[in-house]
Amino acid sequence: MSSPSTPTRGRPARLDRTRTLHKALDLLNQSGLDALTMRRLADAMGVRAGALYRYFATKQDLLTAMAERMMDGVAESAAEAGEGDWSEQLTALARAMRTALLAHRDGARVYAGTHATGANVLGFADACVGVLREAGFRDDDAARALFTVANFTVGHTLEEQAALRASDGEPADPEVLREALTAGTYPHLSATLPTLTSTDFTRLFDFGLGLLVEGLRARR
Amino acid sequence: MSSPSTPTRGRPARLDRTRTLHKALDLLNQSGLDALTMRRLADAMGVRAGALYRYFATKQDLLTAMAERMMDGVAESAAEAGEGDWSEQLTALARAMRTALLAHRDGARVYAGTHATGANVLGFADACVGVLREAGFRDDDAARALFTVANFTVGHTLEEQAALRASDGEPADPEVLREALTAGTYPHLSATLPTLTSTDFTRLFDFGLGLLVEGLRARR
DNA sequence: ACCTGAACACCGTTCAAGT
DNA sequence: ACCTGAACACCGTTCAAGT
Numbered sequence: 392m393s394s395p396s397t398p399t400r401g402r403p404a405r406l407d408r409t410r411t412l413h414k415a416l417d418l419l420n421q422s423g424l425d426a427l428t429m430r431r432l433a434d435a436m437g438v439r440a441g442a443l444y445r446y447f448a449t450k451q452d453l454l455t456a457m458a459e460r461m462m463d464g465v466a467e468s469a470a471e472a473g474e475g476d477w478s479e480q481l482t483a484l485a486r487a488m489r490t491a492l493l494a495h496r497d498g499a500r501v502y503a504g505t506h507a508t509g510a511n512v513l514g515f516a517d518a519c520v521g522v523l524r525e526a527g528f529r530d531d532d533a534a535r536a537l538f539t540v541a542n543f544t545v546g547h548t549l550e551e552q553a554a555l556r557a558s559d560g561e562p563a564d565p566e567v568l569r570e571a572l573t574a575g576t577y578p579h580l581s582a583t584l585p586t587l588t589s590t591d592f593t594r595l596f597d598f599g600l601g602l603l604v605e606g607l608r609a610r611r
Numbered sequence: 612m613s614s615p616s617t618p619t620r621g622r623p624a625r626l627d628r629t630r631t632l633h634k635a636l637d638l639l640n641q642s643g644l645d646a647l648t649m650r651r652l653a654d655a656m657g658v659r660a661g662a663l664y665r666y667f668a669t670k671q672d673l674l675t676a677m678a679e680r681m682m683d684g685v686a687e688s689a690a691e692a693g694e695g696d697w698s699e700q701l702t703a704l705a706r707a708m709r710t711a712l713l714a715h716r717d718g719a720r721v722y723a724g725t726h727a728t729g730a731n732v733l734g735f736a737d738a739c740v741g742v743l744r745e746a747g748f749r750d751d752d753a754a755r756a757l758f759t760v761a762n763f764t765v766g767h768t769l770e771e772q773a774a775l776r777a778s779d780g781e782p783a784d785p786e787v788l789r790e791a792l793t794a795g796t797y798p799h800l801s802a803t804l805p806t807l808t809s810t811d812f813t814r815l816f817d818f819g820l821g822l823l824v825e826g827l828r829a830r831r
Numbered sequence: 832a833c834c835t836g837a838a839c840a841c842c843g844t845t846c847a848a849g850t
Numbered sequence: 851a852c853c854t855g856a857a858c859a860c861c862g863t864t865c866a867a868g869t
Binding site: 503506513514516517518520521524530531532533534535536537538539541542543544545546547549550553557571576577578579580582583585586587594595598599601602603604605606607608609610 | 738750753758764766767770798822823828830
């Protein structure tokens with residue numbers, strides 16, 4: 392449970408898991424996932440890269456801990472908001488997860504690239520399954536619905552954060568696209584272009600989440 | 612439309628976009644995304660890494676082209692399978708996309724990490740929106756449903772391929788997990804453990820997709 | 832016990848120079 | 851026109867040695 396520094400013996404350590412994690416999330420927000428290297432993190436902590444490996448076995452281990460920390464308080468915040476029935480509670484949980492991922496630059500990419508199984512992630516999962524079981528859903532439906540909601544939320548937020556970063560520069564898509572659209576190659580995309588290019592991601596997320604909830608209601 | 616080698620002048624080129632793309636997908640299947648480097652791809656093509664940059668501006672450009680190629684034939688294969696009503700056709704399209712991503716190791720990760728807007732991806736999108744519009748859905752609902760289905764499919768398949776690769780080794784999760792479960796910390800996860808640890812991803816995908824389709828039916 | 836120094840085995844990308 | 855050679859500016863990770 393604690394390899395480094397259990398008693399306070401010797402010099403006070405300049406590093407520890409909590410402070411390093413905090414700085415890593417800072418760096419993520421400032422520069423994004425691609426710029427988050429062990430060397431740069433070490434620099435920010437006033438230490439050499441090798442020293443980090445006393446606290447994190449690998450970079451993957453660090454990223455997993457970051458993902459877990461991002462989910463801090465998600466189950467709880469949704470519990471406050473969700474005073475209504477199962478559908479309102481599940482909606483609150485999914486929205487809280489999206490908000491947590493959006494709170495950090497590339498948050499969804501970090502989450503999707505790891506397999507965090509700490510108290511925050513498990514607490515969130517237990518809350519989702521709990522809401523559905525107590526509403527009378529079958530155990531297997533409740534469990535599968537958890538995955539559906541989580542996978543949709545991660546998939547959506549991955550896309551959302553990618554779109555945010557892509558729009559910080561070029562004019563969306565190459566001219567080839569708009570050309571093909573006006574040429575009539577994709578009539579249905581042309582017809583729905585305003586919605587397809589909308590940046591109201593909250594509305595888009597709520598639409599998809601609404602479909603899932605309605606689908607669940609029909610199955611209950 | 613063709614910077615390198617439009618006329619066949621000079622020595623026959625050892626490289627071209629199509630053959631390089633093919634080899635890149637081969638390498639992806641053999642060794643996975645982490646092992647797919649420009650240097651290794653160049654080696655496989657009998658060339659030095661720098662030469663690849665005459666055909667792909669960046670590695671990201673290569674990955675985008677790979678994602679686009681993975682979606683080859685997806686809209687078409689679903690059109691054959693989908694002879695029924697809108698719900699069957701949309702289901703066929705989503706299943707075909709999952710199958711296409713599963714066909715290559717780390718396929719979902721490649722797709723999620725890019726923003727392919729070639730004929731295959733646009734054709735798929737147009738087909739999805741078309742099915743819904745012709746079924747009488749509002750334009751904005753049809754467009755949003757496309758994103759929901761695509762984001763869910765990518766999110767699910769990302770998780771599925773990550774789980775496949777994780778199970779090629781250690782016994783799923785650390786003992787800490789099973790300990791916390793039996794300790795009663797997560798009663799709902801404990802109660803649904805069989806479904807949560809199931810590896811029947813096709814069933815899980817169909818469940819989520821079914822929820823989306825039922826949600827759409829309710830909105831029509 | 833905690834961290835440095837230095838190395839190992841790599842990366843993506845660029846570009847003058849060769850053929 | 852197409853590719854090589856060589857470099858630039860990095861990576862994650864390991865580990866003997868210092869303090």
